[in-house]
Amino acid sequence: MRTRNKLFIFYTILTFLFYGCKPFIRLNTVHPDSDKTVSFTITRGTVIGPVDEINLEIEGETVATQPDEPLEYLGGPYHSFSNRKLNFRAMAGKSGRNYVNSNWVYIANPKGQFSHESPNGSNNGYPDNSSEQTGANLYRLDKSIVLTHANNAVMEFSNSTGLSIIEVYGVADNLVAAVAFYVDQHMSWRADSANRRIFRENGYSDYTPGWDFPQPADLTLTISGNLDNATPNDDFQGDCEDHAILRAALLRALGFASWGIWDAIDQNITHEYNIVMYEGAYRIMDYGLIGRWLNSHTWNSHKTHYGWNEDHGPRGVNSTNNNFIKNNTDNFPGDKPCDGAWNYNKYYRIKCK
Amino acid sequence: MRTFLIACIIIITSLDYINSQVMKDSIVSQRIYNGPCEILMVEGTITFDNSGDPIPQFSISVTSNSQQLIKAKVGFVNSKQARSIEFTNEIKQIEGNPTFRLSGENQNTRSIILDLAVLIDGKIPSQPIANSTISIVLPDNFRLINCNMEYSVSRENNQNVISINQKKKYLSSLVIIYSIDGIGLEIEKSIEPKNINANSQITVNLRLTNTSSVSLTNVLIEDNFDSRDFSPVGEGFTQFLGKENDRRLIWTKVISRISPGQTIEITFAIKSNFSVEKTKLSAAIATINGRLIGVSNEIIL
Numbered sequence: 001m002r003t004r005n006k007l008f009i010f011y012t013i014l015t016f017l018f019y020g021c022k023p024f025i026r027l028n029t030v031h032p033d034s035d036k037t038v039s040f041t042i043t044r045g046t047v048i049g050p051v052d053e054i055n056l057e058i059e060g061e062t063v064a065t066q067p068d069e070p071l072e073y074l075g076g077p078y079h080s081f082s083n084r085k086l087n088f089r090a091m092a093g094k095s096g097r098n099y100v101n102s103n104w105v106y107i108a109n110p111k112g113q114f115s116h117e118s119p120n121g122s123n124n125g126y127p128d129n130s131s132e133q134t135g136a137n138l139y140r141l142d143k144s145i146v147l148t149h150a151n152n153a154v155m156e157f158s159n160s161t162g163l164s165i166i167e168v169y170g171v172a173d174n175l176v177a178a179v180a181f182y183v184d185q186h187m188s189w190r191a192d193s194a195n196r197r198i199f200r201e202n203g204y205s206d207y208t209p210g211w212d213f214p215q216p217a218d219l220t221l222t223i224s225g226n227l228d229n230a231t232p233n234d235d236f237q238g239d240c241e242d243h244a245i246l247r248a249a250l251l252r253a254l255g256f257a258s259w260g261i262w263d264a265i266d267q268n269i270t271h272e273y274n275i276v277m278y279e280g281a282y283r284i285m286d287y288g289l290i291g292r293w294l295n296s297h298t299w300n301s302h303k304t305h306y307g308w309n310e311d312h313g314p315r316g317v318n319s320t321n322n323n324f325i326k327n328n329t330d331n332f333p334g335d336k337p338c339d340g341a342w343n344y345n346k347y348y349r350i351k352c353k
Numbered sequence: 354m355r356t357f358l359i360a361c362i363i364i365i366t367s368l369d370y371i372n373s374q375v376m377k378d379s380i381v382s383q384r385i386y387n388g389p390c391e392i393l394m395v396e397g398t399i400t401f402d403n404s405g406d407p408i409p410q411f412s413i414s415v416t417s418n419s420q421q422l423i424k425a426k427v428g429f430v431n432s433k434q435a436r437s438i439e440f441t442n443e444i445k446q447i448e449g450n451p452t453f454r455l456s457g458e459n460q461n462t463r464s465i466i467l468d469l470a471v472l473i474d475g476k477i478p479s480q481p482i483a484n485s486t487i488s489i490v491l492p493d494n495f496r497l498i499n500c501n502m503e504y505s506v507s508r509e510n511n512q513n514v515i516s517i518n519q520k521k522k523y524l525s526s527l528v529i530i531y532s533i534d535g536i537g538l539e540i541e542k543s544i545e546p547k548n549i550n551a552n553s554q555i556t557v558n559l560r561l562t563n564t565s566s567v568s569l570t571n572v573l574i575e576d577n578f579d580s581r582d583f584s585p586v587g588e589g590f591t592q593f594l595g596k597e598n599d600r601r602l603i604w605t606k607v608i609s610r611i612s613p614g615q616t617i618e619i620t621f622a623i624k625s626n627f628s629v630e631k632t633k634l635s636a637a638i639a640t641i642n643g644r645l646i647g648v649s650n651e652i653i654l
Contacts, residue, residue, distance in 0.1 A: 114383070148430055148468060148526075151384070151477055155470060155523035158481065165385055165477055165523075186501070188635040189577065189601055191593060212597045227457030227464050227530065231645040233636040235466075235501055235528050240599045255384075270598050287579065288632030298627055299581050301600075 021047045022101040023054060023069075023092040030353075031280035031332040034082045034109035035171045040064075042071040042090040045101065053093040059086065082109030085334060106334025108280045110260030111172045116141040116252060117310060123206060126219075127314075130210030135258070135310030139249035143218035150253035153182035172256065176278050179250045180290040187220075187243055188234035195238055201229045214315065215242040217249030240287075241272035241315075247285060248274060248309070258310040259333075264325060266344075269317055271301035275329050275347060282329040284347050296350040304344040386476040389419035390427070393444060395471060395485045395524060397451075401492055405533040406455070407465045413447045415440075415473075430470040461534040462498060462645045469524035481523045489515040489529060496537025496564050498530040499636075499648035530648065537564040538572065538611070538639045538647030549629040549654060554586060557604075559619045559637055559649065563611040569641065572608040574619065576637040577601050582629050586622035630654050 024045035032038045044051045055065040056073050059081075064073040071090075078086055089102040117136035119125030127137045140146060154168045157178035161168075168174045192213045199207050199215075202223040215224060215238050224237040236246070244263045251261045260277035264284075273286035284293040284302055293302070307325025308315045315321075330342040331352040338352035345351045397411035417423045420442050427447055428435025434449035457463040471482060491497060491513045497506070500515060507514050517527070541560040549555055557576065563569050580592060580602040593601040604621060611617060632654055639647035 144431060148470070151430070151470060152525035155477060155481075155525050159522045165479055165481075166387075169384055184633060189579075189599070191599075191601070192595060222454075225456075225464070225466075225528070227460065227462055227645065229643070231638055231640050231643065233638045233648055234651075235526070239595060265598070270600065272598055292631040301581060 021045075021099050023047060023051075023090040023099060025056075025088065025090045025101055025103055027105065029280065030105060030336060032076065032078070032086075032105055032107055033172055033277075033280040034079045034107050034111075035077050035173065036280075037074050037076045038078070038105070040071075040073040040075060040088065042073075042092075043069045044092050047092045047094055047099045049094065051092045051094045053091075055091050055093075057089040057091070059088070078107045079109070081107040083107065083334075104336075106280075106332060106336045108260075108277055108333045109172065110257035110277050111170075111175070112255050113257040114255045116258070118142065123208070126207060126216055127209040127214075129208075130316065131314050133209060133211070133214055133308075133315035134313040135248070135252075135308070138214055138216050138245050138315070139252055139310065140216045140218040141249065141252055145218050145221045146249050147253045149182070149221050150179075150250040153178045153250055154254065156185065157181050169254070172260075173278055175251060175254050175256055176276055176285065177290045179247050179254070180285050180288070182250065183243055183247050184288055186234060187236040187238065187246065188232075189239055189243075190224075190232075190237035192239055194230070195224070195242070198224065198226065198228075198230050198237075202226050211316070212241060214245055217246045220246050243287065244272045244274050247276075251276070252310065259328070262307045262309045262325060262329060263315065264304045265306040265317055265321070266301050266303045267305035268300070268303070269306075271299070273302070275304065275307060275325065277333065280333070281331045281352060282333075282347055283349075294349055296348050297345055302344065302347075304347065384476055385479050386473040387479045388425065388473070389417045389423055390425045390473050390478070391416050391418070391480050392427075392471050392473070392478055392482045393484070395469070395482055395487070397469075397487045399465070399467075399487070399489045399529075401490070401495065401533075405463060405495075406458075407453065409450045409453060409467065411448075411450050413449065413471055414444055415447065416444045417442055426474050428472065430468050430472050432468075435472070460644065461536065462530065462532045464528060464530045467527045467529075469527050471524065477523070481521045482519070483521060485517070485519040485522065485524055487517040487527070489517075491515065491531060494533070494535045496532045496535060498532055498537060498645060499528070500530075501526075501528040530645070532646065535565055536567070536569070536641075536646050538562070538569060539564050540574075540637055540639060540647045540649035542576075542634075542637050542649035542652060544634065544652055549625045551625060551628045553625050555583075555623050555625060557621055557623065560616060561608070561611060561619065561639070561647070562616040563613055566613050568613060569611045569646070570609060571641060572611060572646070573640050574606045574608060574637060575640070576604045577635060578604070578623060582626055583623040584626060586624050589621060 024043045026041045028039040054071045085104045087104045092099045119136045121132045121137035122128035127133045158165050225232045225235045248261045262275040264275045265272050275282050276285045306317045306321035312324040326342045331338040331346045393416045394414035399407050399409045424439050426437045429451035431452045436447045451467045453467040493511050502517050504515050504517050539562040543558045545556045580600040589604050591603050634652040636651050637649040
């Protein structure tokens, strides 16, 4: 027998020893969210020869059975498994024996979380120093104007896409897309030096939040576009962190869970943007529509390193902020692995899809 | 056995469907009005008094497709003028104004922001507004600087009328910037080519028309771009480097004089570092001594 054939047999035996005889299960996604259907495809996998029966169990109940491969099954949406594991098992029957393969996916659902932390900043709830730059103090979900514009985002996205308001409000990915769209449509960049002056000249001279002058979302919505001693080129103005804070605040006002929306800062501290749960995975949301940054890394400013949100703060650039983002947004939610240690590349489809 | 399995599948599927509907319905019922009332029409006119302050006059027409007596509270968001109405399968018209905020009241360039979202029982109606017609009547010495909704302009009784007409759309926040002393510069921004591929040169064109009855002098035109996306070509650019974060490419040019009614075109070029899409290029602005006199359109990519 030739050496090549021997090697083939050796590796085949090794494969069987390692994996055993079992059917294969393929899903159209490894990170379904609760609003989406999931497509299961079962083949006989490493079970040798024709099989008598293939079936699929989801959470212990058989949902599809047929005599031959491939078995195709469209399940879900699995709302009732929101934010927990969905277990499934494929079985291939052959000559009275069942070969089994079990697995699970995590069903992410960041919708419907309307409770929020109360602001506690020393300046009427606003931050009065860097350590008070928390989600509660900067998102200001207690202010009605934040909800007014969050609802505007949903309505304008409905106008633009033709989706009904129920379709926008009822699907997490549509809420994210609506907020990215709204902030892109209505907000433009302005330097912090000008932002400081505008705040000072519009009744907020005592607003001294500490590092980097982040604008609270409610004040971005009320005074950043004011004409008093200013020349705005859009409805709202601010620099990168102000865009990111507004996006996060609007999403939270729409009931998007605090664990699903983050403010992120790159390693060289050149930019602030959002990391958001989208299509069941953590992705980048920044200037532009949600579809702009999903696929692969382009900007050096997106070398994500630091992060904060309503549950983890304050805002800052130290090892604690690095740990926040590293430990809480390592794609995907629910400990479903994406290969390798966390790094900024994990937010792209090309790395974790 | 097969019957049992089929029954199991049906039960599981039904339970999950019901569960999903309950979850969706709970969110929907908190924020969305899904009852028999619909907003048929929003009509509004904004005029201005002698001091330049706006006088809005709005009405909302509501209809119901129910034969039963319906009670609902209808009005603009955050407005204390929301009305409780009772009606049966008929059209009701409610008078009431949206809340609005002004800025620049002590200047000749001012803005008005109107919250035009209409709510039923404090919630967003599940159906958009069938028809919306809003007119902003600017006195002869006023000039429109910017409006954040799609509009058309007509001339009626020596006044410029800005009309916003929408069908089957929700209304949100309307922002109008105007001058009260007849000063205005219309700016039309365009780029060539329309699609921005990586490493290509983009020509930006600004078409400026002086809508004032006087000459405008020393007009500062400003535009800005994300310096991660674009590099400068030629003169007129400065790189903004923030203290902690953010980078921006700022382009400026001073126009020494534009006569009344005169149109001039300015072009400059930038180079794209990446393919740029699914975003916008911000509006360019024109100022004289720090006063805003013109805002261009944005470019949607």
